[in-house]
Amino acid sequence: MRNFFNKLLGRGTAEPAQPVIHAQIPEGRRVYAVGDIHGRLDLFEALLKVIDADDAAHGKAQTTLILLGDLVDRGPDSAGMVHLARKLQSERDVRILGGNHEEMFLASFEDKDVLRPFLRHGGKQTLLSFGLDPIALRRADIAETQVLMEAGIPQEDRDFIASFEESIVIGDYLFVHAGILPNTPLADQKGEHLRWIREPFLSHPQEHEHVVVHGHTITQDAQDRGNRIGIDTGAFESGRLTALVLEGSSRRFLQTRQDESGAITAEAWIPEHFEPA
Template identity: 40%
Template sequence: MIITESLPSIVYAIADVHGRADLLEAMLGYIAADSNDHHSKPVVIFLGDLVDRGPHSPKVLDQVYSTLDLYPGSRLILGNHDFYLRELLRGALTYEDAVNWMDWGGVATLSAYSTWPVPAFENIAADIRRVFPHHVDLLENALSFKEIGRFCFVHAGIRPGVQLANQSEYDLRWIRAGFLDHIDVHDHVVLHGHTITKSLRPEVYSNRIALDTGAYRTGRLSAAVIRRDELSHFVCTELTESGAIRVGEWRPSN
């Protein structure tokens, strides 16, 4: 007898939080309320880049860790920024990666974790491992991609024409050219972040759904809502001019 895994009734995909714990808190509140309304627990897939640039990366990892515990089947996809933090905690961060990481927002993360000055990487890593061992576990258990029904969840994208099992870790975390300009269908509809959309809103294409709306600088965090293996709508949490956070649903025009 062949047993097939049933699809979750609802999936949320959240991209590129980048230290914006305030926006993520509002998003998770929306998800919790929706879960109560429908009397079912969702699956939440974080598409990576939890850290850097924004001010509260440690809190974001706490929020994600708690969410994965609360909603069975939920997972973190490792982003390129998360990769740098994981390598630091492994003691495997190369000099080149360290330079790039600090240039691309890593200073904000390390300053939020530890009072040691950058680049006292060994001391900072020791502080994180001691105070936040669950963050180490979270990063070590992160995936490179996740398939659910007709959707594939990744951080950056995929190399067209290459089976998922044969995709390189680098492409899954970094690809832009060759993926963003590819117009033919893939085996799955690809949900991804990594590249901020031109409209600063989620964008739907024939073969992919782009979710990075630049939360760290736009004040807008976005999630895609998948119901019964179909895109239902998007949820955006936005910082208003008054400093309040607005939560709204948004449906793209056909």
């Protein structure tokens, strides 16, 4: 196991930048935060094995796994991802944030104006993963689609998704799906900011109350900007799913990726500097 982990180590960013803003996770704790999965159950299952290997290699700790939201839509197995997330939460310390795609999914059962963009932005794949008839779904109008959803998607799955959190604070870190409205206390942040925001959050250069760990905005590689860390590497289209590991004042990354042959491999690296804006 240790040799497996050691083989994964060794990638950093090339260009030095300003000093990293220091932040701490409480002593004795270890946090793994996973970016937007979007139905890529295969990548997440592979990443979970890498996380478990990393956790074992670094000694005993109180370990928390945080999923940053957007478990569903776009990829092929949202239903499987939801079911695995519920199983994991019953077995270990797993906390899950609701993303904008979970928000659209839940609202689509009642609101036809939400269902239309939901279907355009990966919702159709979600419905198919829950076993809805593809022929019936193709022939259905919006109202009929809602009837198919009500009949085909278990209430327990909807209730589980509705239980996802809006934000999580551990030590000096704040975990949210999309980001925060700068210069606004956490207590005053609106759900729409936490699940949907891009600007002015992404380009904000100053420190926040916490270092913000988020997904939502796809980048080719994980971005550690000092005041925020973005880890949505577009799993559904890039084949790369990324996790941030936080322990004490250290940060490192784990990633599973699928190559053109379909094989899934893993990589781990410790950043030397955060990427400059």
